Amino acid sequence: MFADKYKTPIADALLALREKTKHSFHALPVFNGNSIVNSELNEKYKSIYGDRFLGCELTTTGKLFDSFFFSSSVIRESEDMAARLFGADGTLYVTTGTTTSNQIAATALYQHQGPVLIDKSCHQSIHFIFDTLGAPLDYVRSEFHCEKSERSAWNIDSLLQSVASMEQSGRSYEVIVLTAQSYEGVIYNVPKILSLLLKSGIRTRKFLIDEAWGAANYFNPDLKEITAMNIGHLMNEYPDLEVICTQSSHKSLSTLRQASMIHFRGPEALRERLNIAKFRIHSTSPSYPILGSLDMARAQMEGEGEQCVANALQLAEYFKEQLKNNIEWSCYHLCSMPDMGDMNAFVKQDPCKVSIDINGLGMPAAEVQAYLFNEHGVYVNRITKNSILLNFHIGIQPPAVSAILAGLAALQRQQVSQSVQKIISDRFIIPYPPGVPLVVPGEQMTDEIFKKMEEIKKTGIAILTI
Incomplete structure (x- = not known):
């Protein structure tokens, strides 16, 4: 068999x-x-x-x-x-x-x-x-x-x-x-x-x-x-x-x-x-x-179709969770399906097609696309005025997800350092161990804090967002 x-x-x-x-x-x-x-x-x-x-x-x-x-x-x-x-x-x-x-x-x-x-x-x-x-x-x-x-x-x-x-x-x-x-x-x-x-x-x-x-x-x-x-x-x-x-x-x-x-x-x-x-x-x-x-x-x-698709789904869900729950990607938001009334009973959203609202970056999608490719080797094809679309097909592997997350985080840090706008955290950001908050609710997220978080991550210490 x-x-x-x-x-x-x-x-x-x-x-x-x-x-x-x-x-x-x-x-x-x-x-x-x-x-x-x-x-x-x-x-x-x-x-x-x-x-x-x-x-x-x-x-x-x-x-x-x-x-x-x-x-x-x-x-x-x-x-x-x-x-x-x-x-x-x-x-x-x-x-x-x-x-x-x-x-x-x-x-x-x-x-x-x-x-x-x-x-x-x-x-x-x-x-x-x-x-x-x-x-x-x-x-x-x-x-x-x-x-x-x-x-x-x-x-x-x-x-x-x-x-x-x-x-x-x-x-x-x-x-x-x-x-x-x-x-x-x-x-x-x-x-x-x-x-x-x-x-x-x-x-x-x-x-x-x-x-x-x-x-x-x-x-x-x-x-x-x-x-x-x-x-x-x-x-x-x-x-x-x-x-x-x-x-x-x-x-x-x-x-x-x-x-x-x-x-x-x-x-x-x-x-x-x-x-x-x-x-x-x-x-x-x-x-x-x-x-x-x-x-x-x-x-x-x-022989492997269901497992291949399950792996792609798992990576897509991991990516979405990171985007939603981590301050490093606070400028980005997931685009949901439009409300279609009675038509909702006839359509579903592909969980492997992830549309990201990048309006919070304050830069055109075409520039985001170029940055991701030129600086991180990540190719994104579909862009609109305010969004980029990621297709988590069966060829996407964990290193690719890490690369797109790193690219988006780096781009956010770059934009924050160049912007006069303030990003205020609404959560505790805690390196663990030792369990001492790096950021508390109401504190401004500075470029120095983002750099510190990156340095901590490289040591293997977990950063909790609560």
Whole structure:
């Protein structure tokens, strides 16, 4: 059973091919570094890619490996294992990014000339492909907003009103496209929303779910039940239902960049349409290193997924506790979800997406971003005018948390020393041992005190904030 969990048919086949293939008269001159042996750039190539990576840049196909588009061997075996893991009827691997996955999914679903309803917050590629397909488009727009974090969500009442109006006109949406999770960490309860739509009496049976950021949610016990493929009960009740979700695997799993998965629930005819769309749209030169990473990431999540996600959650909670309860980070505040009224029953906040209000620093978020990277080697991508967003994915380890905490603390000390504003402590700050307060409530926090706290920490003595 242990071996089955970590079975990697694609990766194993690539390793075997790498050892067996000595010379290739097909393509990829860079295979095994052959084309750069005498190049001045040889060492630079190797410093970036290494010898082993270039050995997996193969073009072998057919019976010697498998067909990427009409798989029947190791690729199909791995895709079927992924489908079982994510609770899907089938899975397709994509090596050219989720933009391609969205194009494949939309093409497979949209067969006629009916209107399409799209969540405006979906990825741009979804908007572009339906526009290219000539679909008449309507949009569901965000109505709830958090000014600081820029978290937003649409209203379930507006969604229901849109589909009801279309039905009353004598038509129905051919496809409805929804976002499962936003970049900022707003997670929609997809099964509950689909159930509500279907029970309202709509005739729509085709749904595309943009689940780019949601792959890891399948391994979180508190979030798995609201993922896009957790709709077995709906498939039983509505056998003509077709639901496709697309995932940017590299955003939350251990894959290479541009690795993507398409999962679907529906009849075998849907698989056929997806295969045809993939053949028409995907590059005919798939990346074998990316393909191998999809296979291995799937195996990792099958064997270790729940523990990986639990570790990430633990680190995120530790970080939030430090920020809330320690005077060293008193300038920062956690941004909570905006109140959404009745919509609260249909959304959750991703506990691994931590939005931080930095307004107390008195400096632009772009400068905070630059400081953290240039001075502490910490990269933060998402910023707003008054906040930064941290994504505690499964690749975040304790040293990374220590680094971001140290960077934020150092930045606060720097700003305090340059500011005429006074920070007054509302707590006791006590090094223990010996248990003598360094700061008492009502005392001003000076740069000297912050430096003293840093020196005490380096000795291993605990600093209690009470």
